[in-house]
Amino acid sequence: MPSFARHALMLGPLLLFLALAYALPFLGVLEWSVTLPRPGLGQYRTALSDPLVLSVFLRTLRICLTVTALSLVGGYVIALLWVRGGPLTRALTELCILIPFWISVLTRAFGWLALLSTKGIINVWLERLGLISDPLALVRNEFGVVVGMTHYLIPFAVFPIASAMRGLDERVLMAARGMGAGRARLFWTVFLPMTVSGVLGAALLVFVFALGFFVTPAILGGGRSVMVAELIYLNIFQIPNWGLAAAISVILMAAVGLLGVVMLRVIRPAGLR
Amino acid sequence: MATARRAAEIGAEGIGKMFGPFAALTDVSLKVGRGEFLTLLGPSGSGKTTFLMILSGFERPTAGRLTLDGRDVTATPAEARAFGMVFQGYALFPHMTAAQNIAFPLRVQKRSETEIRRRVEQMVEMVGLAGHAHKRPAGLSGGQQQRVALARALAYEPPVLLLDEPFSALDKNLRGQMQDEVRRLHRETGTTFIFVTHDQSEALALSSRVAIFDHGRLQQIAPPREVYERPANRFVAEFLGDINLLPLEGAEGGVALATARCEGHAVRVADAGRAPSGLLAVRPEYMRLCPLRPVDGNALPVRVADITYLGAQSRLALRTPGGTPLTLQLATADLPAGLGPDSALWVGWPEDRGFFL
Numbered sequence A: 001m002p003s004f005a006r007h008a009l010m011l012g013p014l015l016l017f018l019a020l021a022y023a024l025p026f027l028g029v030l031e032w033s034v035t036l037p038r039p040g041l042g043q044y045r046t047a048l049s050d051p052l053v054l055s056v057f058l059r060t061l062r063i064c065l066t067v068t069a070l071s072l073v074g075g076y077v078i079a080l081l082w083v084r085g086g087p088l089t090r091a092l093t094e095l096c097i098l099i100p101f102w103i104s105v106l107t108r109a110f111g112w113l114a115l116l117s118t119k120g121i122i123n124v125w126l127e128r129l130g131l132i133s134d135p136l137a138l139v140r141n142e143f144g145v146v147v148g149m150t151h152y153l154i155p156f157a158v159f160p161i162a163s164a165m166r167g168l169d170e171r172v173l174m175a176a177r178g179m180g181a182g183r184a185r186l187f188w189t190v191f192l193p194m195t196v197s198g199v200l201g202a203a204l205l206v207f208v209f210a211l212g213f214f215v216t217p218a219i220l221g222g223g224r225s226v227m228v229a230e231l232i233y234l235n236i237f238q239i240p241n242w243g244l245a246a247a248i249s250v251i252l253m254a255a256v257g258l259l260g261v262v263m264l265r266v267i268r269p270a271g272l273r
Numbered sequence B: 001m002a003t004a005r006r007a008a009e010i011g012a013e014g015i016g017k018m019f020g021p022f023a024a025l026t027d028v029s030l031k032v033g034r035g036e037f038l039t040l041l042g043p044s045g046s047g048k049t050t051f052l053m054i055l056s057g058f059e060r061p062t063a064g065r066l067t068l069d070g071r072d073v074t075a076t077p078a079e080a081r082a083f084g085m086v087f088q089g090y091a092l093f094p095h096m097t098a099a100q101n102i103a104f105p106l107r108v109q110k111r112s113e114t115e116i117r118r119r120v121e122q123m124v125e126m127v128g129l130a131g132h133a134h135k136r137p138a139g140l141s142g143g144q145q146q147r148v149a150l151a152r153a154l155a156y157e158p159p160v161l162l163l164d165e166p167f168s169a170l171d172k173n174l175r176g177q178m179q180d181e182v183r184r185l186h187r188e189t190g191t192t193f194i195f196v197t198h199d200q201s202e203a204l205a206l207s208s209r210v211a212i213f214d215h216g217r218l219q220q221i222a223p224p225r226e227v228y229e230r231p232a233n234r235f236v237a238e239f240l241g242d243i244n245l246l247p248l249e250g251a252e253g254g255v256a257l258a259t260a261r262c263e264g265h266a267v268r269v270a271d272a273g274r275a276p277s278g279l280l281a282v283r284p285e286y287m288r289l290c291p292l293r294p295v296d297g298n299a300l301p302v303r304v305a306d307i308t309y310l311g312a313q314s315r316l317a318l319r320t321p322g323g324t325p326l327t328l329q330l331a332t333a334d335l336p337a338g339l340g341p342d343s344a345l346w347v348g349w350p351e352d353r354g355f356f357l
Helices: A003-035 A042-049 A051-084 A087-102 A105-116 A121-128 A142-166 A170-178 A183-194 A196-211 A215-220 A228-237 A242-267 B048-056 B098-108 B113-126 B142-155 B172-189 B200-206 B224-229 B234-239
Strands: B010-019 B022-032 B037-041 B063-068 B084-086 B160-164 B192-197 B209-214 B217-222 B244-247 B249-253 B257-262 B265-270 B279-282 B288-290 B298-309 B313-319 B325-331 B344-349 B354-356
Touching: A003 A042, A003 A242, A042 A051, A042 A242, A051 A087, A051 A142, A051 A196, A051 A228, A087 A142, A105 A121, A105 A142, A105 A215, A142 A196, A142 A215, A170 A183, A170 B084, A183 A196, A196 A242, A215 A228, A228 A242, B010 B048, B022 B048, B022 B063, B022 B217, B037 B048, B037 B200, B048 B160, B048 B192, B048 B209, B084 B142, B098 B113, B098 B142, B113 B142, B142 B172, B172 B192, B172 B200, B192 B200, B200 B224, B209 B224, B209 B234, B217 B224, B217 B234, B234 B279, B265 B298, B265 B354, B298 B325
Parallel strands: B037 B192, B037 B209, B084 B160, B160 B192
Antiparallel strands: B010 B022, B010 B063, B209 B217, B244 B279, B249 B257, B257 B265, B279 B354, B288 B344, B298 B313, B298 B344, B313 B325
């Protein structure tokens, strides 16, 4: 059997599953978006002009960019410790990445709530120490959402960055040191540029994940910092306006699809090749 | 040879390196003169690369002292020594162009922009890369990448250039070209070169002296001709080229002239440079085949065991009546007519071409 046919046969079940579980329902969503409550592109017009929807889009973009930036910086430092630290540092870093990674997103969101709420551990202790008189607003706002999401997404930044760091030729670093380059120069002119592909891969991965986040913003945003996924939920189960929910879903899907194409075609980041 | 102002003299005294219980280097002492071209030669695992890493400062010796122009640099880290290095596999910065790679050490030294531009141009010219300076390493051939690596390592006129098996990834023709190139660069820069290789012909062709390592010990350090023709011990003799070893009995006499018997035949050894022993070594190229017993020099009767055709050359495997194997290589055109397995012949060699081991 020619290898093409064999591959097609092996991929077949997966493609069939994707068609039934994702493509078909999505076509349904696409249909709602142009038929509910009446045929036409009215819901798209609303989605792209209504100040409330636009403000949610804008907030989603702002939160996702912040979370991506924080995850990249944190992820880079963690990956650096993980790949280039001593044996003990490596083992500890691995534990610190994997243990939260295994805990459910819901549990983690409630964990942050316990820590950050007005009667939470941080506020109580700051008050007892006399450092503040009124509790700080650490949750039920964008700050809480960003903290929770960054915590969840950092491992997804760590993996591609660590993979790029592992692929680095040690002799190139030795060459730079041998020519007299100190630590700072080594990092900024050699190490960082040579791992930038991993950073770009991590950026796209984290950003795309962040766009569709629902549980964390719903809990830590407390209904005030609504993001796109929660807006879709509200339009289906609370308002309800299924046509608008469908139109927003299609726009979100298009944005994710576009970023996916960029990720695969243009950047070809390390670790996702 | 123009000795560069910056070329340095290196001294190693009793250098040792332990990796846990394993002794990678034991008591290595040598001096490398200003502007010298020294090759570190040995089989893999002999300690030559470890010694280079210690010279460069990437490894700290566990015993001994290292000096640079008389200063103790044993504890000086690699970045402070700033020796030029050329690695196996080039180790170029993949995100920089050839010109940016060459400029890197100059930027580290904070030279002025004009000087950097001038010097990069000069180096690109020197290694024959004109027209390729704007390319990234991925766009260059293996030989061109190696030239960039050489230019980068020499751009800032380091006191010493260390080369770690730089040509092992190149094919044979390119390797020959690069060897000529390295020799020319050594002549033109006058820098002290220390070159690691496991290729004996490369070592003999390039260097002013060869240091031969085995099992972490320095076996001999001498000019190429001397290590080849007067090896210090059996390891060196057998590691460099082919050698025929003849067991001797009743060796007596002195350094100037000694006599002995080999399988009952009288053997004379002139100018052996060493007191007589029980083993005589003769390089195959000094042995000749004779149909009859030759009149002068030493001679042994042999039978042909095998003939290997190598093109221009043929290799003969011979055996004496006592069972000692001998190897001879001669021009295929000079093979006696009718020679075949089991042909009986004589092998002769001049008295001053054997040496005791």
